[in-house]
Amino acid sequence: EAGVTQFPSHSVIEKGQTVTLRCDPISGHDNLYWYRRVMGKEIKFLLHFVKESKQDESGMPNNRFLAERTGGTYSTLKVQPAELEDSGVYFCASSQLRGNSPLHFGNGTRLTVT
Amino acid sequence: DAKTTQPNSMESNEEEPVHLPCNHSTISGTDYIHWYRQLPSQGPEYVIHGLTSNVNNRMASLAIAEDRKSSTLILHRATLRDAAVYYCTRYNQGGKLIFGQGTELSVKP
Numbered sequence: 768e769a770g771v772t773q774f775p776s777h778s779v780i781e782k783g784q785t786v787t788l789r790c791d792p793i794s795g796h797d798n799l800y801w802y803r804r805v806m807g808k809e810i811k812f813l814l815h816f817v818k819e820s821k822q823d824e825s826g827m828p829n830n831r832f833l834a835e836r837t838g839g840t841y842s843t844l845k846v847q848p849a850e851l852e853d854s855g856v857y858f859c860a861s862s863q864l865r866g867n868s869p870l871h872f873g874n875g876t877r878l879t880v881t
Numbered sequence: 882d883a884k885t886t887q888p889n890s891m892e893s894n895e896e897e898p899v900h901l902p903c904n905h906s907t908i909s910g911t912d913y914i915h916w917y918r919q920l921p922s923q924g925p926e927y928v929i930h931g932l933t934s935n936v937n938n939r940m941a942s943l944a945i946a947e948d949r950k951s952s953t954l955i956l957h958r959a960t961l962r963d964a965a966v967y968y969c970t971r972y973n974q975g976g977k978l979i980f981g982q983g984t985e986l987s988v989k990p
Binding site: 771778798800802810811812815822823858860862867868869870871872873875876 | 885913915917922923924925926927930957968972975976977978979980981983
């Protein structure tokens with residue numbers, strides 16, 4: 768089975784620009800999550816989709832971040848406008864719908880805002 | 882959300898067992914304990930999970946204290962490929978993982 772794929776693997780943008788990260792979950796996984804790690808900090812939860820619905824977006828830092836999952840398949844995370852403190856590694860994960868299923872993570876997108 | 886607490890780093894010799902401790906003294910009764918590990922330039926990889934009972938799988942064993950305030954991940958025979966950052970996480974019913982800082986495990990040949 769193909770794993771969780773994220774694109775791009777790296778992105779370098781200037782402050783004020785827009786960046787869109789994409790995540791393709793494992794086929795058949797209804798749960799999709801976004802996490803991120805900023806420099807020196809632990810990995811933190813951003814939000815959780817169940818199919819196309821946002822189940823929990825309590826970790827989204829502010830309204831410059833917009834996540835979508837149209838049709839319940841792939842997801843995008845847009846940062847607009849990007850700020851320096853948004854630099855970090857953004858991970859996507861997916862899991863099956865039943866409770867307590869392990870999460871399968873992608874390799875992340877390393878975002879650098881200059 | 883209270884994080885888990887782990888040693889920053891540990892060392893092991895190849896072919897020897899490794900016991901990675903984790904404290905989660907404020908864990909709620911319904912939160913599972915999930916362990917993940919992360920190799921350089923990769924995302925976290927699931928290792929094992931449990932609620933109250935000890936668990937075994939092909940990768941590792943998980944020993945959970947009776948009061949659930951701590952747990953230990955056991956790698957029975959460390960290999961060089963086991964060198965990674967190991968995360969002990971709380972997993973709530975909504976599927977939200979709460980990560981701590983993790984333990985960086987190095988394995989010496």
